[in-house]
Amino acid sequence: MTELYPLKEFRFPIIAECISPDVFESKNREQIASLKVWEGNKQKALGELFKVEEVGTNGQFIAINGDAGKVRRIGSGMTNGEIVIKGNGGMHLGEEMKGGKITVHGDVAGWAGSMMKDGIIEIHGNVSDYLGAPYRGSRMGMSGGRIIVHGNVRNEAGAYMKKGLIKIYGNAGQFAGFRMHDGTIYVSGNCEGRAGACMANGKIIISGALESVLPTFTVDSIKTKVKIEEGETVEEPLYVFLGDLAEGGNGKLYVSKAKNPHLSHYEKLL
Secondary structure, three states: OEEEEEOOOOOOOEEOOOOOHHHHOOOOHHHHHOOEEEEOOEEEEHHHHEEEEEOOOOOOEEEEEOOEOOEEOOOOOOOOOEEEEEOOEOOOOOOOOOOOEEEEOOOEOOOOOOOOOOOEEEEOOOEOOOOOOOOOOOOOOOEEEEEEEOOOEOOOOOOOOOEEEEEEOOOEOOOOOOOOOOOEEEEOOOEOOOOOOOOOOOEEEEOOOEOOOOOOOEEEEEEEEEEEEOOEEEEEEEEEEEEOHHHOOOEEEEEEOOOOHHHHHHHHHO
Protein backbone atom coordinates (compact mmCIF):
# COMPACT_ATOMS: atom_id res chain seq x y z
CA MET A 1 0.00 0.00 0.00
CA THR A 2 1.17 3.50 -0.83
CA GLU A 3 0.02 6.41 1.32
CA LEU A 4 0.15 10.01 0.12
CA TYR A 5 -0.03 13.02 2.45
CA PRO A 6 -0.37 16.53 0.96
CA LEU A 7 2.57 18.66 2.11
CA LYS A 8 0.59 21.91 1.90
CA GLU A 9 -2.78 23.39 1.05
CA PHE A 10 -2.82 23.51 -2.74
CA ARG A 11 -3.66 26.85 -4.34
CA PHE A 12 -3.29 25.85 -8.00
CA PRO A 13 -4.66 22.85 -9.92
CA ILE A 14 -2.51 19.73 -9.77
CA ILE A 15 -2.57 17.49 -12.86
CA ALA A 16 -1.65 14.05 -11.54
CA GLU A 17 -2.88 11.20 -13.73
CA CYS A 18 0.13 9.27 -12.42
CA ILE A 19 -1.75 8.66 -9.15
CA SER A 20 -3.01 5.27 -10.27
CA PRO A 21 -2.41 1.66 -9.19
CA ASP A 22 -1.38 0.89 -12.80
CA VAL A 23 1.47 3.42 -12.49
CA PHE A 24 2.47 2.75 -8.87
CA GLU A 25 2.57 -1.02 -9.24
CA SER A 26 6.13 -2.47 -9.13
CA LYS A 27 7.63 0.94 -8.21
CA ASN A 28 9.37 1.65 -4.90
CA ARG A 29 8.86 4.76 -2.79
CA GLU A 30 11.66 6.73 -4.47
CA GLN A 31 10.37 5.95 -7.96
CA ILE A 32 6.85 6.96 -7.00
CA ALA A 33 8.09 10.21 -5.45
CA SER A 34 9.93 11.06 -8.67
CA LEU A 35 6.85 10.76 -10.92
CA LYS A 36 6.06 13.99 -12.74
CA VAL A 37 2.98 16.11 -12.11
CA TRP A 38 1.97 19.67 -12.97
CA GLU A 39 1.21 22.33 -10.38
CA GLY A 40 -0.33 25.13 -12.36
CA ASN A 41 2.14 25.70 -15.22
CA LYS A 42 5.13 24.21 -13.40
CA GLN A 43 6.21 20.59 -13.65
CA LYS A 44 7.21 19.03 -10.34
CA ALA A 45 7.94 15.66 -8.81
CA LEU A 46 5.10 14.02 -6.91
CA GLY A 47 7.31 13.93 -3.82
CA GLU A 48 7.51 17.75 -3.82
CA LEU A 49 3.77 17.94 -3.22
CA PHE A 50 3.05 14.76 -1.25
CA LYS A 51 4.82 12.83 1.45
CA VAL A 52 5.07 9.29 0.06
CA GLU A 53 5.01 6.30 2.41
CA GLU A 54 4.94 2.59 1.67
CA VAL A 55 3.05 0.36 4.08
CA GLY A 56 2.94 -3.38 3.45
CA THR A 57 3.33 -5.09 0.10
CA ASN A 58 0.02 -4.39 -1.66
CA GLY A 59 1.23 -2.16 -4.48
CA GLN A 60 -2.24 -1.85 -5.98
CA PHE A 61 -3.74 0.08 -3.05
CA ILE A 62 -3.31 3.87 -2.79
CA ALA A 63 -4.55 6.00 0.10
CA ILE A 64 -4.59 9.81 -0.09
CA ASN A 65 -4.83 11.23 3.43
CA GLY A 66 -5.96 14.82 3.15
CA ASP A 67 -7.67 17.30 0.88
CA ALA A 68 -7.10 16.50 -2.81
CA GLY A 69 -9.80 18.85 -4.09
CA LYS A 70 -7.29 20.60 -6.38
CA VAL A 71 -5.77 17.34 -7.65
CA ARG A 72 -7.18 16.41 -11.05
CA ARG A 73 -7.31 13.12 -12.97
CA ILE A 74 -6.68 10.81 -10.00
CA GLY A 75 -7.18 7.25 -11.22
CA SER A 76 -7.44 8.30 -14.85
CA GLY A 77 -7.64 5.23 -17.09
CA MET A 78 -6.94 2.83 -14.20
CA THR A 79 -7.62 -0.85 -14.90
CA ASN A 80 -7.30 -2.46 -11.45
CA GLY A 81 -6.44 -1.87 -7.82
CA GLU A 82 -8.01 0.57 -5.38
CA ILE A 83 -7.71 4.23 -4.44
CA VAL A 84 -9.15 5.67 -1.23
CA ILE A 85 -9.25 9.45 -0.72
CA LYS A 86 -9.80 10.57 2.88
CA GLY A 87 -10.83 14.07 1.87
CA ASN A 88 -12.09 15.84 -1.24
CA GLY A 89 -11.26 14.81 -4.81
CA GLY A 90 -10.57 17.01 -7.83
CA MET A 91 -11.91 17.20 -11.36
CA HIS A 92 -11.83 14.22 -13.76
CA LEU A 93 -11.61 11.64 -10.98
CA GLY A 94 -11.58 8.18 -12.59
CA GLU A 95 -11.72 9.59 -16.10
CA GLU A 96 -11.93 6.75 -18.66
CA MET A 97 -11.62 4.27 -15.80
CA LYS A 98 -11.55 0.62 -16.99
CA GLY A 99 -11.47 -1.31 -13.70
CA GLY A 100 -10.71 -1.24 -9.99
CA LYS A 101 -12.37 0.94 -7.37
CA ILE A 102 -12.12 4.54 -6.17
CA THR A 103 -13.67 5.58 -2.84
CA VAL A 104 -13.86 9.22 -1.75
CA HIS A 105 -14.75 10.31 1.79
CA GLY A 106 -15.52 13.88 0.81
CA ASP A 107 -16.81 15.98 -2.09
CA VAL A 108 -15.69 15.67 -5.71
CA ALA A 109 -15.44 18.28 -8.47
CA GLY A 110 -16.78 18.03 -12.03
CA TRP A 111 -16.53 15.27 -14.61
CA ALA A 112 -16.08 12.46 -12.06
CA GLY A 113 -16.17 9.15 -13.94
CA SER A 114 -16.14 10.95 -17.28
CA MET A 115 -16.25 8.42 -20.15
CA MET A 116 -15.94 5.60 -17.62
CA LYS A 117 -15.84 2.08 -19.11
CA ASP A 118 -15.77 -0.22 -16.06
CA GLY A 119 -14.95 -0.33 -12.35
CA ILE A 120 -16.58 1.30 -9.32
CA ILE A 121 -16.53 4.87 -8.01
CA GLU A 122 -18.15 5.48 -4.61
CA ILE A 123 -18.38 9.01 -3.22
CA HIS A 124 -19.44 9.71 0.37
CA GLY A 125 -20.16 13.38 -0.29
CA ASN A 126 -21.46 15.73 -3.00
CA VAL A 127 -20.43 15.87 -6.66
CA SER A 128 -20.38 18.80 -9.05
CA ASP A 129 -21.59 18.85 -12.68
CA TYR A 130 -21.18 16.23 -15.44
CA LEU A 131 -20.97 13.06 -13.34
CA GLY A 132 -20.14 10.24 -15.78
CA ALA A 133 -20.53 12.66 -18.69
CA PRO A 134 -18.13 13.41 -21.58
CA TYR A 135 -16.35 16.64 -22.33
CA ARG A 136 -18.37 19.37 -24.04
CA GLY A 137 -18.70 18.57 -27.73
CA SER A 138 -18.08 14.84 -27.23
CA ARG A 139 -20.66 12.05 -27.35
CA MET A 140 -18.50 9.45 -25.62
CA GLY A 141 -20.55 8.99 -22.47
CA MET A 142 -20.18 6.44 -19.72
CA SER A 143 -20.18 2.93 -21.27
CA GLY A 144 -19.93 0.71 -18.19
CA GLY A 145 -19.16 0.50 -14.49
CA ARG A 146 -20.95 1.74 -11.40
CA ILE A 147 -20.98 5.16 -9.73
CA ILE A 148 -22.55 5.51 -6.27
CA VAL A 149 -22.97 8.96 -4.70
CA HIS A 150 -24.21 9.28 -1.12
CA GLY A 151 -24.74 13.05 -1.40
CA ASN A 152 -26.08 15.47 -3.99
CA VAL A 153 -25.10 15.80 -7.66
CA ARG A 154 -25.36 18.87 -9.85
CA ASN A 155 -26.30 19.13 -13.55
CA GLU A 156 -26.08 16.66 -16.45
CA ALA A 157 -25.35 13.50 -14.50
CA GLY A 158 -25.13 10.58 -16.94
CA ALA A 159 -25.19 12.72 -20.08
CA TYR A 160 -24.71 10.57 -23.21
CA MET A 161 -24.66 7.47 -21.00
CA LYS A 162 -24.45 4.25 -23.04
CA LYS A 163 -24.27 1.59 -20.34
CA GLY A 164 -23.65 1.17 -16.61
CA LEU A 165 -25.28 2.38 -13.41
CA ILE A 166 -25.36 5.69 -11.53
CA LYS A 167 -26.99 5.74 -8.09
CA ILE A 168 -27.53 9.09 -6.35
CA TYR A 169 -28.79 8.91 -2.77
CA GLY A 170 -29.20 12.68 -2.50
CA ASN A 171 -30.67 15.20 -4.93
CA ALA A 172 -29.81 15.74 -8.60
CA GLY A 173 -29.66 18.90 -10.72
CA GLN A 174 -31.05 19.59 -14.17
CA PHE A 175 -30.70 17.44 -17.30
CA ALA A 176 -30.08 14.11 -15.54
CA GLY A 177 -29.64 11.53 -18.32
CA PHE A 178 -29.32 14.13 -21.07
CA ARG A 179 -29.09 12.30 -24.44
CA MET A 180 -28.88 9.00 -22.58
CA HIS A 181 -28.68 5.89 -24.82
CA ASP A 182 -28.80 3.07 -22.25
CA GLY A 183 -28.00 2.18 -18.65
CA THR A 184 -29.71 3.14 -15.40
CA ILE A 185 -29.77 6.32 -13.31
CA TYR A 186 -31.39 6.21 -9.87
CA VAL A 187 -32.08 9.37 -7.83
CA SER A 188 -33.26 8.71 -4.29
CA GLY A 189 -33.91 12.38 -3.56
CA ASN A 190 -35.38 15.23 -5.57
CA CYS A 191 -34.48 16.06 -9.14
CA GLU A 192 -34.59 19.40 -10.92
CA GLY A 193 -36.20 19.76 -14.34
CA ARG A 194 -35.49 18.35 -17.80
CA ALA A 195 -34.69 14.83 -16.63
CA GLY A 196 -34.15 12.55 -19.64
CA ALA A 197 -34.03 15.39 -22.16
CA CYS A 198 -33.30 13.95 -25.64
CA MET A 199 -32.84 10.44 -24.24
CA ALA A 200 -32.99 7.60 -26.77
CA ASN A 201 -33.16 4.67 -24.37
CA GLY A 202 -32.26 3.64 -20.84
CA LYS A 203 -33.94 4.02 -17.48
CA ILE A 204 -34.17 6.93 -15.02
CA ILE A 205 -35.80 6.33 -11.63
CA ILE A 206 -36.66 9.27 -9.36
CA SER A 207 -37.91 8.45 -5.86
CA GLY A 208 -38.23 12.09 -4.82
CA ALA A 209 -39.90 15.15 -6.32
CA LEU A 210 -39.40 16.11 -9.97
CA GLU A 211 -40.09 19.73 -10.91
CA SER A 212 -41.82 18.77 -14.16
CA VAL A 213 -41.87 16.19 -16.92
CA LEU A 214 -40.88 17.38 -20.38
CA PRO A 215 -43.86 17.70 -22.76
CA THR A 216 -42.07 15.37 -25.19
CA PHE A 217 -42.66 12.45 -22.81
CA THR A 218 -45.92 10.51 -22.72
CA VAL A 219 -47.37 8.76 -19.70
CA ASP A 220 -47.55 4.98 -20.16
CA SER A 221 -48.61 3.35 -16.89
CA ILE A 222 -48.21 3.19 -13.13
CA LYS A 223 -45.88 0.50 -11.73
CA THR A 224 -45.72 -0.67 -8.13
CA LYS A 225 -42.01 -1.48 -8.21
CA VAL A 226 -38.94 -1.17 -10.44
CA LYS A 227 -35.55 -2.86 -10.29
CA ILE A 228 -32.47 -0.67 -9.90
CA GLU A 229 -29.96 -3.52 -9.98
CA GLU A 230 -29.70 -7.05 -8.67
CA GLY A 231 -30.73 -6.96 -5.01
CA GLU A 232 -32.10 -3.39 -5.03
CA THR A 233 -35.65 -2.44 -5.96
CA VAL A 234 -37.84 0.62 -5.50
CA GLU A 235 -41.20 -0.55 -4.17
CA GLU A 236 -43.77 2.23 -4.39
CA PRO A 237 -46.23 3.46 -7.02
CA LEU A 238 -44.32 5.13 -9.86
CA TYR A 239 -45.54 6.94 -12.95
CA VAL A 240 -43.88 5.55 -16.09
CA PHE A 241 -43.19 8.05 -18.88
CA LEU A 242 -41.77 7.15 -22.31
CA GLY A 243 -39.53 9.44 -24.36
CA ASP A 244 -37.93 11.58 -25.48
CA LEU A 245 -40.45 11.41 -28.34
CA ALA A 246 -38.89 14.46 -30.01
CA GLU A 247 -35.84 12.24 -30.61
CA GLY A 248 -37.83 9.10 -31.42
CA GLY A 249 -36.68 7.83 -28.04
CA ASN A 250 -37.91 4.81 -26.12
CA GLY A 251 -36.42 5.60 -22.72
CA LYS A 252 -38.30 5.09 -19.48
CA LEU A 253 -38.66 7.74 -16.80
CA TYR A 254 -40.03 6.43 -13.49
CA VAL A 255 -41.29 9.09 -11.08
CA SER A 256 -42.64 8.64 -7.54
CA LYS A 257 -46.41 9.07 -7.45
CA ALA A 258 -46.54 9.96 -3.75
CA LYS A 259 -43.87 12.67 -3.99
CA ASN A 260 -45.34 14.29 -7.11
CA PRO A 261 -49.04 15.07 -6.62
CA HIS A 262 -48.71 17.80 -9.27
CA LEU A 263 -48.39 15.02 -11.87
CA SER A 264 -51.72 13.40 -10.97
CA HIS A 265 -53.45 14.99 -14.00
CA TYR A 266 -51.59 12.47 -16.18
CA GLU A 267 -53.71 9.68 -14.68
CA LYS A 268 -56.74 10.66 -16.76
CA LEU A 269 -54.69 9.73 -19.84
CA LEU A 270 -54.17 6.15 -18.69
